[in-house]
Amino acid sequence: GAGVSQSPRYKVAKRGQDVALRCDPISGHVSLFWYQQALGQGPEFLTYFQNEAQLDKSGLPSDRFFAERPEGSVSTLKIQRTQQEDSAVYLCASSSYRSSYNEQFFGPGTRLTVL
Amino acid sequence: QKEVEQNSGPLSVPEGAIASLNCTYSDRVSQSFFWYRQYSGKSPELIMSIYSNGDKEDGRFTAQLNKASQYVSLLIRDSQPSDSATYLCAVNKQDSSASKIIFGSGTRLSIRP
Numbered sequence A: 001g002a003g004v005s006q007s008p009r010y011k012v013a014k015r016g017q018d019v020a021l022r023c024d025p026i027s028g029h030v031s032l033f034w035y036q037q038a039l040g041q042g043p044e045f046l047t048y049f050q051n052e053a054q055l056d057k058s059g060l061p062s063d064r065f066f067a068e069r070p071e072g073s074v075s076t077l078k079i080q081r082t083q084q085e086d087s088a089v090y091l092c093a094s095s096s097y098r099s100s101y102n103e104q105f106f107g108p109g110t111r112l113t114v115l
Numbered sequence B: 001q002k003e004v005e006q007n008s009g010p011l012s013v014p015e016g017a018i019a020s021l022n023c024t025y026s027d028r029v030s031q032s033f034f035w036y037r038q039y040s041g042k043s044p045e046l047i048m049s050i051y052s053n054g055d056k057e058d059g060r061f062t063a064q065l066n067k068a069s070q071y072v073s074l075l076i077r078d079s080q081p082s083d084s085a086t087y088l089c090a091v092n093k094q095d096s097s098a099s100k101i102i103f104g105s106g107t108r109l110s111i112r113p
Helices: none
Strands: A005-007 A010-013 A019-024 A031-037 A044-050 A053-056 A065-068 A075-079 A088-095 A110-114 B004-006 B011-014 B019-025 B032-038 B045-050 B054-058 B061-066 B071-076 B085-092 B101-103 B107-112
Touching: A005 A088, A010 A019, A019 A110, A031 A075, A044 A065, A044 A075, A044 B101, A075 A088, B004 B085, B011 B019, B019 B085, B019 B107, B032 B061, B045 B054, B045 B061, B045 B071, B071 B085
Parallel strands: A010 A110, B011 B107
Antiparallel strands: A005 A019, A019 A075, A031 A044, A031 A088, A044 A053, A065 A075, A088 A110, B004 B019, B019 B071, B032 B045, B032 B085, B054 B061, B061 B071, B085 B101, B085 B107
């Protein structure tokens, strides 16, 4: 497809489980971003990649959160030992390096529920 | 103080009227500004981006930017029930290089028939 895709769309985890969320950006988009969105709030930045390089991970809330993009295309956000406060929608966005506005286009998100 | 501030609403506007959504930001070095529309249970959809002071029009949407006042707004003309959604204001601090976008909490807009 032409847009950003994410999988799974829904994930239920027991507290303490590890989860992995996948993002497939728009073909050719160099930049990839992960955001966390709590109910009733705007998306909060987690981390960003340019190609395979993770240039900013200042938004990752703890060392339980880890993201990678080894070949500069698909990215995985991993959360270890999930906690209830990790329950949120995780959004991935991509951006073309050639966009002067740095317009970011979002995928459908993964809704994570930690029980 | 939040970096990007929006009135949470809900803002109720009659069908056919103009809806006016406002946003202020705190960092003067901000360069690019965006409006995203988010329907309930869906992801944000980019509807407008603006870079320079003044107005930018696209169909029924007009974005307005005033960097001196650190203020950006979105006008929706001839409001339709399908415009009912949450509108997120977002700000990118860097010019022509990819970096994070800071979002406001969003304004809920309701268009009443």
